[in-house]
Amino acid sequence: MNARTIISGARIMDPGARAANRAATTDTVDVVVEDGRIRSVGERVSVRPDDVVIDASGTVLLPGFVDSHVHLVWTGQSLANVALTDAADLAEIQRRLAAERFRLGDDATVLRGRGWLFDAVDGEPTAAMIDEVVADIPVFLDSNDMHSIWVNTAGLQALGVDSSTPDPAGGRLSRHPSGEPAGMLYERAAHEIGWAHVTATTSDADRVESVLRALDAFAAAGVTSVIDMGMDEDGWRALRTAASQLGGSLPVRVSAHWLVVDTGDDEGNLAQIRRAAEVAADGSDWLSMIGVKLVLDGVIDACTAAMTYPYADGSNGDLMWDPQRLERAAVAADASGLRIAIHAIGDLASDVALDVLESVVEANPPWDRRPRLEHLEVVSEATPARMAALGVTASVQPVHADPAIQPNWRAQLGDERAERGYPWRSFSDAGARLAFGTDAPTAPHEALDNLYIATTRRSIIDPALPAHTLHSAVLPDAALRHATIDSAASFAADGRIGRLEPGYLADLVALDRHPLDAGGFRENTVAFTMTGGDVVFRSTVSLDVPDQSGPDDPPRESD
Numbered sequence: 001m002n003a004r005t006i007i008s009g010a011r012i013m014d015p016g017a018r019a020a021n022r023a024a025t026t027d028t029v030d031v032v033v034e035d036g037r038i039r040s041v042g043e044r045v046s047v048r049p050d051d052v053v054i055d056a057s058g059t060v061l062l063p064g065f066v067d068s069h070v071h072l073v074w075t076g077q078s079l080a081n082v083a084l085t086d087a088a089d090l091a092e093i094q095r096r097l098a099a100e101r102f103r104l105g106d107d108a109t110v111l112r113g114r115g116w117l118f119d120a121v122d123g124e125p126t127a128a129m130i131d132e133v134v135a136d137i138p139v140f141l142d143s144n145d146m147h148s149i150w151v152n153t154a155g156l157q158a159l160g161v162d163s164s165t166p167d168p169a170g171g172r173l174s175r176h177p178s179g180e181p182a183g184m185l186y187e188r189a190a191h192e193i194g195w196a197h198v199t200a201t202t203s204d205a206d207r208v209e210s211v212l213r214a215l216d217a218f219a220a221a222g223v224t225s226v227i228d229m230g231m232d233e234d235g236w237r238a239l240r241t242a243a244s245q246l247g248g249s250l251p252v253r254v255s256a257h258w259l260v261v262d263t264g265d266d267e268g269n270l271a272q273i274r275r276a277a278e279v280a281a282d283g284s285d286w287l288s289m290i291g292v293k294l295v296l297d298g299v300i301d302a303c304t305a306a307m308t309y310p311y312a313d314g315s316n317g318d319l320m321w322d323p324q325r326l327e328r329a330a331v332a333a334d335a336s337g338l339r340i341a342i343h344a345i346g347d348l349a350s351d352v353a354l355d356v357l358e359s360v361v362e363a364n365p366p367w368d369r370r371p372r373l374e375h376l377e378v379v380s381e382a383t384p385a386r387m388a389a390l391g392v393t394a395s396v397q398p399v400h401a402d403p404a405i406q407p408n409w410r411a412q413l414g415d416e417r418a419e420r421g422y423p424w425r426s427f428s429d430a431g432a433r434l435a436f437g438t439d440a441p442t443a444p445h446e447a448l449d450n451l452y453i454a455t456t457r458r459s460i461i462d463p464a465l466p467a468h469t470l471h472s473a474v475l476p477d478a479a480l481r482h483a484t485i486d487s488a489a490s491f492a493a494d495g496r497i498g499r500l501e502p503g504y505l506a507d508l509v510a511l512d513r514h515p516l517d518a519g520g521f522r523e524n525t526v527a528f529t530m531t532g533g534d535v536v537f538r539s540t541v542s543l544d545v546p547d548q549s550g551p552d553d554p555p556r557e558s559d
Contacts, residue, residue, distance in 0.1 A: 009057030016485035064224025069437030076210025085115035127183030291339030305346035312414025384430035
């Protein structure tokens, strides 16, 4: 007989069941796991001598959370960098940088930080602000939205940026009136200059370490599957190496979208798509390439998201793809069987993205394509219905709506659009699929924090802040569906993950309290996480080691 794992004593909750509420929570039962899959739910079973019994008494067992939008290498790197998201002002940012410089010691060659907010700085950040506390080594600080980098003077020198450096297409360097760089790199300047430098100075071993650090962090948060929304050659190589080191499996299943950047040339764009298709041909249950990611605009905080009418200062963001080239790339990707995900934060960007997807549907034969739009922070009134009609998933990140990081976002919009922001319920009300992610490391990776903000529109950073736009909050039972079965369905994985029923992969999370109780998201914790039948994170759970005394010992009934 095959060894089995029996999870005993937990209450069972399946958000994908028809009654996705407390009525879907059963009394304590046994869940039997065998060969990485759920074999039975609810049957009381006799324990064999070689069974592993998990005593999950007092916990609630659910399908593992599916984070539909992450950046794994960045997340792993960011977890090792100075955290700045909750730094309230420039003085606090400077204090943390000075403390980190002291900690690094005399042999340090670089200082990296993550998550700073535009709200914390009075005016545009400058290199001089960092130079006041750290001037001897390069400092690179990723913004909270990961669309900008703030550097000191030594950082500008390390990047080779000076007054003669041109702004790349779709990007910008901040400058003094003299033309000298002032310390900020926006959008493709951040990607093509700042992060290109990071890539060039990061070893493969460092990337593997970052991937493993990120996957362990997600597992501890109860996440059993993620979708990486910006994969490239370096990241893919790191993931494959990590899987090889772990015997082919990973703590968290990874599906990925290959990042395709507009080169300004159709052949250059199609070459990237062909490479994505090559990679997609070699996947597994643990690691697979499923599509392409196309970034159409920027972010509202930096006024680079493309809007139908300008920001409060009169500026506007440009589209980062020529719409015709985007259409040709999307049609080619779809024809290759690659799923399409388009980053569209501004309402103009999502309008253009839907025009492109309509053209894709017209140009190619039908298949189960399940396209996605990512972020959708401000949309046109007709957008939710258009998405539902096309079968487009709304991939959103509730943690981006934390009120603590909203002042600059709201100020840049400067009008009623702020009250229409993050309109999650409008998508599901219109009949479109809604999938939850975190976009880590642009926001915390913890699934329970994500669900808390989704259902309350309150802050995990500063609980004293009032809720923003409470009318768009998602009901708790719906939020659980969006974080499990709906996220799985966003990439056609809903036949194998996202449910707690026989035949599904044994990707599960046990919580210390019922998620639908008061405080069930903010005040809850993960007891254990199981992926493919293996416990990959354990906080408060008892495992009975298989009895090695022999098959003649009498079986016992599970508790």
